Amino acid sequence: xxxxxxxxxxxxxxxxxxxxxxxxxxxxxxxxxxxxxxxxxxxxxxxxxxxxxxxxxxxxxxxxxxxxxxxxxxxxxxxxxxxxxxxxxxxxxxxxxxxxxxxxxxxxxxxxxxxxxxxxxxxxxxxxxxxxxxxxxxxxxxxxxxxxxxxxxxxxxxxxxxxxxxxxxxxxxxxxxxxxxxxxxxxxxxxxxxxxxxxxxxxxxxxxxxxxxxxxxxxxxxxxxxxxxxxxxxxxxxxxxxxxxxxxxxxxxxxxxxxxxxxxxxxxxxxxxxxxxxxxxxxxxxxxxxxxxxxxxxxxxxxxxxxxxxxxxxxxxxxxxxxxxxxxxxxxxxxxxxxxxxxxxxxxxxxxxxxxxxxxxxxxxxxxxxxxxxxxxxxxxxxxxxxxxxxxxxxxxxxxxxxxxxxxxxxxxxxxxxxxxxxxxxxxxxxxxxxxxxxxxxxxxxxxxxxxxxxxxxxxxxxxxxxxxxxxxxxxxxxxxxxxxxxxxxxxxxxxxxxxxxxxxxxxxxxxxxxxxxxxxxxxxxxxxxxxxxxxxxxxxxxxxxxxxxxxxxxxxxxxxxxxxxxxxxxxxxxxxxxxxxxxxxxxxxx
Amino acid sequence: xxxxxxxxxxxxxxxxxxxxxxxxxxxxxxxxxxxxxxxxxxxxxxxxxxxxxxxxxxxxxxxxxxxxxxxxxxxxxxxxxxxxxxxxxxxxxxxxxxxxxxxxxxxxxxxxxxxxxxxxxxxxx
Numbered sequence: 197x198x199x200x201x202x203x204x205x206x207x208x209x210x211x212x213x214x215x216x217x218x219x220x221x222x223x224x225x226x227x228x229x230x231x232x233x234x235x236x237x238x239x240x241x242x243x244x245x246x247x248x249x250x251x252x253x254x255x256x257x258x259x260x261x262x263x264x265x266x267x268x269x270x271x272x273x274x275x276x277x278x279x280x281x282x283x284x285x286x287x288x289x290x291x292x293x294x295x296x297x298x299x300x301x302x303x304x305x306x307x308x309x310x311x312x313x314x315x316x317x318x319x320x321x322x323x324x325x326x327x328x329x330x331x332x333x334x335x336x337x338x339x340x341x342x343x344x345x346x347x348x349x350x351x352x353x354x355x356x357x358x359x360x361x362x363x364x365x366x367x368x369x370x371x372x373x374x375x376x377x378x379x380x381x382x383x384x385x386x387x388x389x390x391x392x393x394x395x396x397x398x399x400x401x402x403x404x405x406x407x408x409x410x411x412x413x414x415x416x417x418x419x420x421x422x423x424x425x426x427x428x429x430x431x432x433x434x435x436x437x438x439x440x441x442x443x444x445x446x447x448x449x450x451x452x453x454x455x456x457x458x459x460x461x462x463x464x465x466x467x468x469x470x471x472x473x474x475x476x477x478x479x480x481x482x483x484x485x486x487x488x489x490x491x492x493x494x495x496x497x498x499x500x501x502x503x504x505x506x507x508x509x510x511x512x513x514x515x516x517x518x519x520x521x522x523x524x525x526x527x528x529x530x531x532x533x534x535x536x537x538x539x540x541x542x543x544x545x546x547x548x549x550x551x552x553x554x555x556x557x558x559x560x561x562x563x564x565x566x567x568x569x570x571x572x573x574x575x576x577x578x579x580x581x582x583x584x585x586x587x588x589x590x591x592x593x594x595x596x597x598x599x600x601x602x603x604x605x606x607x608x609x610x611x612x613x614x615x616x617x618x619x620x621x622x623x624x625x626x627x628x629x630x631x632x633x634x635x636x637x638x639x640x641x642x643x644x645x646x647x648x649x650x651x652x653x654x655x656x657x658x659x660x661x662x663x664x665x666x667x668x669x670x671x672x673x674x675x676x677x678x679x680x681x682x683x684x685x686x687x688x689x690x691x692x693x694x695x696x697x698x699x700x701x702x703x704x705x706x707x708x709x710x711x712x713x714x715x716x717x718x719x720x721x722x723x724x725x726x727x728x729x730x731x732x733x734x735x736x737x738x739x740x741x742x743x744x745x746x747x748x749x750x751x752x753x754x755x756x757x758x759x760x761x762x763x764x765x766x767x768x769x770x771x772x773x774x775x776x777x778x779x780x781x782x783x784x785x786x787x
Numbered sequence: 788x789x790x791x792x793x794x795x796x797x798x799x800x801x802x803x804x805x806x807x808x809x810x811x812x813x814x815x816x817x818x819x820x821x822x823x824x825x826x827x828x829x830x831x832x833x834x835x836x837x838x839x840x841x842x843x844x845x846x847x848x849x850x851x852x853x854x855x856x857x858x859x860x861x862x863x864x865x866x867x868x869x870x871x872x873x874x875x876x877x878x879x880x881x882x883x884x885x886x887x888x889x890x891x892x893x894x895x896x897x898x899x900x901x902x903x904x905x906x907x908x909x910x911x912x
Contacts, residue, residue: 579872582801582804583803585804585892585893588894589811592893593807593810593811612893616894619893
C-alpha cells in the first residue's frame with residue numbers, strides 16, 4: 197500500500213471510513229432528492245441504493261407526517277448557520293415499520309444547497325422511555341386517586357420498571373440490573389432493588405421461553421414478574437447487601453458518584469486491583485459490569501449497575517451508550533417517585549394535624565357547652581334553693597307543732613323529708629358543676645407588685661411620692677392565687693401611701709429566703725405609736741376618716757390562710773415597715 | 788341584758804323568709820325587726836339599737852355585700868350573719884368581715900345555733 201501523502205489521499209482515507217463515523221447518513225441535493233447514502237442507511241431502511249437514489253427524501257417519512265413534502269425545507273428554517281442537531285422524528289422502513297430517530301441536518305449553502313442528514317435509531321430507547329413514563333403517569337394517577345395509600349409498593353413497581361428496561365431483550369439487553377440510591381440521612385449509598393435471573397438455570401428457562409416467540413417488552417416484564425417469587429429474594433438480598441458510606445472517597449462506587457462519569461469494570465479497567473473494585477466483582481460474581489451514576493440537577497442521587505452475569509457477553513460501546521442515555525430517564529422517574537412519596541408524607545401529616553385540630557375543636561365546643569350548661573344549672577339550683585328553704589322552713593315549723601297522733605303528722609313529715617332530700621340533691625348539683633375558672637395557687641410576686649403600683653400610679657403622682665421597687669434576682673413563684681396576693685399588696689401599699697405626707701418615699705423589697713418569698717413594704721410616714729401596734733390587726737381599727745378598719749384584717753387572714761407570716765415594725769416619725777413572707781411553689785409540686 | 792331580749796334585724800327581699808325567721812326567732816323569745824331592702828335595713832340601724840343582723844346577699848338595689856361594708860363602717864362591732872342561697876360568696880373576701888355565713892336551708896337549726904352563739908358571746912362582753 198502506497199504511503200499517504202497528498203491531500204487527496206487523506207480525503208479518500210476519511211471518506212473510506214465515513215460510514216464508521218456517521219453510520220446512517222444521507223446526502224440530498226438542492227431539491228431534497230437522495231443522491232448518496234451509507235451502507236448502514238441501506239441496512240436500516242431496507243432499500244437498495246438503486247431503488248432509493250433519485251427519490252425525494254420525503255419518501256422515507258411516514259405518510260401521515262405533517263408537511264411531509266416540505267419537511268426538509270421547514271427543518272432548514274429551524275437551523276442555525278445551516279445546522280440542526282438531534283431533531284427527534286420518525287422515519288419509515290421498507291416494510292412500513294416506524295423508526296424513532298434523532299436527525300441531524302447540515303445544509304451546504306455554498307454548494308447548491310446540498311444537505312447531509314445523519315440519523316440515529318433511538319426506537320428502543322424511545323420505547324423504554326415511553327414505557328417508563330407510562331408507568332409513571334399510571335403511578336401519578338393512582339397516587340392522585342388513592343393518596344391515602346402507602347406508596348411503597350408503587351415505588352417498588354416503578355423501580356422494577358426501570359430495572360426491567362435495562363435488562364429486557366427488547367431493551368438494553370443486560371442480564372441483571374441493580375439500583376443503588378444515596379440515603380442523605382444515613383450518609384450512605386444503599387442497594388435498593390435488583391432484577392435478573394438468579395442463576396444460569398433460571399436464565400436458561402427465561403431465554404428458552406423468549407426464543408419461542410419474539411420478545412416484546414411487556415412479555416419480558418411479565419416473565420420477570422412471574423419468576424419474581426423465586427429469583428427476586430436472592431438477587432434483592434444481594435443488592436441490599438451493598439452499603440457504602442459516602443465518607444469513603446476511595447471506594448469505586450463513591451468515586452463514580454463524585455466524578456459523575458460511568459465506570460466500566462473489567463480486567464482492563466484503570467481501577468483494576470483496587471480493593472473495592474475486587475470486592476464489587478466478588479459480590480456480583482462477575483468479571484465485567486458497568487456502573488452508571490444517576491444525576492439529578494447536577495447532584496448524584498444513586499447508581500445503576502448492570503452486568504451480563506448469565507450470558508457472559510461483553511459490554512459493547514452501544515450497550516454503554518444506551519444505558520448512559522437511559523440513566524437520565526431513570527433518574528427523572530426515580531426522583532419523581534421520591535418526590536411523590538415525600539408529598540404523600542406531607543399530605544398524611546397535614547391530614548393528621550387537621551384531624552387533631554378537628555378533634556380538639558369538638559372537645560372545646562363540648563367543654564364550652566358543658567360549661568354553659570353548668571352555669572345554667574348552677575343558676576337554676578340557686579334559684580330553687582331559696583324557695584326550697586321557705587317550703588322546708590314552714591313545713592318544719594308546722595311539723596314541730598303537730599302531735600304524732602295528728603292526721604297531718606305524716607303528710608307534713610313527708611314534706612319536710614322530701615324538701616331535705618331535694619336540698620341534698622341541689623347541694624350535689626352545685627358541688628359538681630364546673631366552676632367558672634379554677635385558679636392555680638401560683639403567682640409571680642414581682643408581676644403583682646408592679647401591677648399594684650401601676651394601678652395606684654395616679655395617687656402616687658398626686659402625693660408626689662417616690663416609689664423604689666427592688667426585686668432581688670428571679671424570684672420563684674408563690675403558692676397563692678394572684679388576686680389574693682394582689683389584695684394583700686394593694687392594701688398594704690394603700691395604707692403606706694395614705695400614711696405619708698407629700699414627697700414621701702415608698703420602698704418595696706422582694707427577695708427569696710429559704711423556701712419563702714419575703715416582701716417588705718416600707719413608708720416614711722409618722723409610724724404607729726407602740727401603744728397602738730397591737731390593735732392594728734383587730735377588726736374595725738382605723739385611723740382613716742373613711743376607713744373600715746378591715747384592710748389589715750383581710751391582709752392578715754389571707755397571709756395566715758396561705759401559711760405565711762405578717763409582721764409590722766414601726767419607728768415613730770420615721771415610718772412603718774410591713775413584712776410578709778409566703779411559701780414558694782415547690783418545684784416537685786409544679787411537676 | 789337578757790339574751791332573750793336581744794334584737795335581731797332580718798334584711799331580706801323575700802317576704803316568706805322574713806316571715807319565717809320572724810316567727811322562729813320570736814318563738815325563741817327574740818325581738819325581730821325586718822327590712823325588705825338593704826337601704827331600709829340601714830335606715831333601721833340608724834334609728835334603733837340592734838344586736839344581730841341576718842343579711843341576705845342577692846337583693847335588688849343595694850346588695851348584701853355593699854350593705855355589709857356600710858354596717859361595718861358605721862356600726863363597729865355589730866355582728867352580721869350572712870344568710871344566702873349562694874355558697875360561693877364565701878370565696879369573696881368582702882364577706883369575710885361578716886361574723887358568720889349560713890347557706891339558706893329549710894332546716895333553720897344552723898342559723899339559729901349561730902345566732903344564739905353570737906348573742907351569748909355578746910352578752911358576756
